[in-house]
Amino acid sequence: MNATPASGILADARAATGGAAEVEFAWQLMQELYPICRSITGEGVRATLAAIARHIPLRLTEVPSGTAVFDWEVPREWNIRTAWIRDPSGRTVVDLRNHNLHVVSYSTPVRTRLSLEQLQPHLHSLPQHPDWIPYRTSYYREDWGFCLADRQRQALPPGEYEVCIDSTLAPGNLTYGECVIPGAVADEFLVFTHVCHPSLCNDNLTGLALATLLARQLRAGRPHLSWRFVFAPGTIGSIAWLARNEAHLSRVRHGLVLGLLGDPGPLTYKRSRRGATEIDRIGALVLGRLDPRARCVDFSPYGYDERQLCSPGFDLPVGRLTRTPNGEYPEYHSSADDFSLIDRGAFRQSLRACATVLAVADRNAVYRNLNPKCEPQLGRRGLYRSVGGTQPAGFEHALLWVLNQSDGRHSLLDIAERSGLEFDILVAAADALLGVGLLEACAPTAGGDEP
Numbered sequence: 001m002n003a004t005p006a007s008g009i010l011a012d013a014r015a016a017t018g019g020a021a022e023v024e025f026a027w028q029l030m031q032e033l034y035p036i037c038r039s040i041t042g043e044g045v046r047a048t049l050a051a052i053a054r055h056i057p058l059r060l061t062e063v064p065s066g067t068a069v070f071d072w073e074v075p076r077e078w079n080i081r082t083a084w085i086r087d088p089s090g091r092t093v094v095d096l097r098n099h100n101l102h103v104v105s106y107s108t109p110v111r112t113r114l115s116l117e118q119l120q121p122h123l124h125s126l127p128q129h130p131d132w133i134p135y136r137t138s139y140y141r142e143d144w145g146f147c148l149a150d151r152q153r154q155a156l157p158p159g160e161y162e163v164c165i166d167s168t169l170a171p172g173n174l175t176y177g178e179c180v181i182p183g184a185v186a187d188e189f190l191v192f193t194h195v196c197h198p199s200l201c202n203d204n205l206t207g208l209a210l211a212t213l214l215a216r217q218l219r220a221g222r223p224h225l226s227w228r229f230v231f232a233p234g235t236i237g238s239i240a241w242l243a244r245n246e247a248h249l250s251r252v253r254h255g256l257v258l259g260l261l262g263d264p265g266p267l268t269y270k271r272s273r274r275g276a277t278e279i280d281r282i283g284a285l286v287l288g289r290l291d292p293r294a295r296c297v298d299f300s301p302y303g304y305d306e307r308q309l310c311s312p313g314f315d316l317p318v319g320r321l322t323r324t325p326n327g328e329y330p331e332y333h334s335s336a337d338d339f340s341l342i343d344r345g346a347f348r349q350s351l352r353a354c355a356t357v358l359a360v361a362d363r364n365a366v367y368r369n370l371n372p373k374c375e376p377q378l379g380r381r382g383l384y385r386s387v388g389g390t391q392p393a394g395f396e397h398a399l400l401w402v403l404n405q406s407d408g409r410h411s412l413l414d415i416a417e418r419s420g421l422e423f424d425i426l427v428a429a430a431d432a433l434l435g436v437g438l439l440e441a442c443a444p445t446a447g448g449d450e451p
C-alpha cells in the first residue's frame with residue numbers, strides 16, 4: 001500500500017516557488033464565473049458546472065423540485081432574465097445587467113407601478129457601507145426585492161416607480177456536480193464546496209476554483225484514497241446529496257468543506273463535530289507548521305455544508321478550511337466581496353494548505369518495524385552516514401523515528417506530531433525502510449479515527 005507518492009501533490013505543495021501557474025488558472029476561472037447569475041437552482045448553476053467541467057470531469061445530478069430530502073423539499077427552480085427599477089422620470093436606476101446582486105435571489109416575478117413608500121420595503125441596502133450592494137436571498141419565502149447602494153437609495157426622489165422582475169419559479173431541478181477520482185482503495189476523501197452565490201469572489205468563487213485545481217492535480221497522479229469533489233448549492237444541495245448517498249457514507253474516511261480562501265485573513269481550520277478525527281489532526285498539523293497566524297477553531301453548528309455533513313445522524317469526519325470565517329469580515333455577502341478583496345498570495349497559501357492536507361491524508365499509514373529488537377544497522381543497508389560522532393541529519397532522524405514508532409499502532413501522522421519532523425520526510429523514510437525490507441504496512445483503520 002501507499003507505494004506511490006500522492007500524485008506529486010505533496011511536492012507541489014512544498015515547493016516554495018510552485019503555485020504561480022495554478023493561481024493564474026484560478027483567477028481566469030473566477031473571472032469567467034463571476035458574471036454568472038447563480039442561485040441554489042437554475043441555469044446559473046448549470047453554466048457554472050459546465051465551465052468547471054471543461055477542466056475536470058463532472059457527473060451532474062438533477063434532483064426534481066418537490067423531492068423530499070430529510071425534513072426539506074427541493075424547491076422550484078428559479079431563473080431570471082431581467083430586473084430593473086425606473087424612477088418617476090422613466091430613468092432606469094437599478095438594473096440586473098449592472099450587477100447580479102441587484103435582485104434578491106429567488107425573487108418572484110413582478111411588473112408594477114408603485115410609490116417610493118410602497119417600494120421601500122422591497123429595497124435592501126447597507127447604511128454602514130453606503131457604496132456596497134448587499135447580497136440577499138429569499139429561497140423559502142415568496143417575496144421579491146432589490147439590493148442597491150445605500151447612497152443611491154437615499155437619493156431616490158419621491159414619486160411613482162416602475163419595477164420589473166422577469167423571473168420564473170417553476171418545477172425543475174436542483175443541480176449538483178461530482179468529480180470522482182478513483183484511488184487504490186475505495187475509502188474516500190470528500191471535498192465539498194458550494195456553488196450558489198452570484199458575483200461574489202471570496203464566497204464562493206475561491207472555493208470553486210481551489211476545488212477544481214485540487215481535483216485537476218489529483219487526477220494527474222495515482223492517489224491512494226479515492227476522491228470525491230462535490231460542487232453543490234449550499235444547505236439544500238448538501239442535504240439532497242446526503243439523502244441520495246446515505247447508503248454509501250461509510251466509505252467517507254475524511255472530508256473537507258472549502259470556501260472563503262482568498263481574503264487576507266489567517267487560515268482557519270474548523271474541526272469536525274467529533275473534534276479529534278484524523279482530518280482534525282491533519283488540519284492542525286499542516287496549518288500550525290505553515291503559518292503561525294493560522295488557527296484551529298472548534299465545531300459549531302453554523303457555517304457552510306459542515307452543518308449537514310456533521311449533523312448528529314451522520315457525524316462525518318469532515319472539517320472546514322477557510323481564511324476569515326463567514327460573517328467575520330465586513331465585505332461578507334456584499335458587492336465588496338469582489339476581486340479587490342481577494343489576494344493572490346493568500347489564495348496561493350490556501351492552495352498549499354489544502355494540497356498538503358490532502359497529501360498527508362493520502363499518505364498517512366501505519367507500519368510495523370520488522371527488526372524491532374534494537375536498532376537495525378542502517379549503514380549496512382546504505383541508509384545512514386558512515387562517519388559517526390555528529391548529530392544525525394533530518395533524513396536519518398526520520399529513519400530513526402519511523403523505526404522506533406512503527407509498532408503497528410502509530411501512524412506517520414502520530415510520528416509527525418511527536419517528532420516535530422515534516423510529514424513528507426517521514427514518508428520518504430518509510431519508503432526507504434520499506435525498500436530494504438525493514439518495515440511492513442499494516443491494514444488501515446476505518447472511520448476516520450486514529451487507532
Ligand code: ZN
Nearest residue numbers: 197203326333
Ligand atoms: Zn455565503
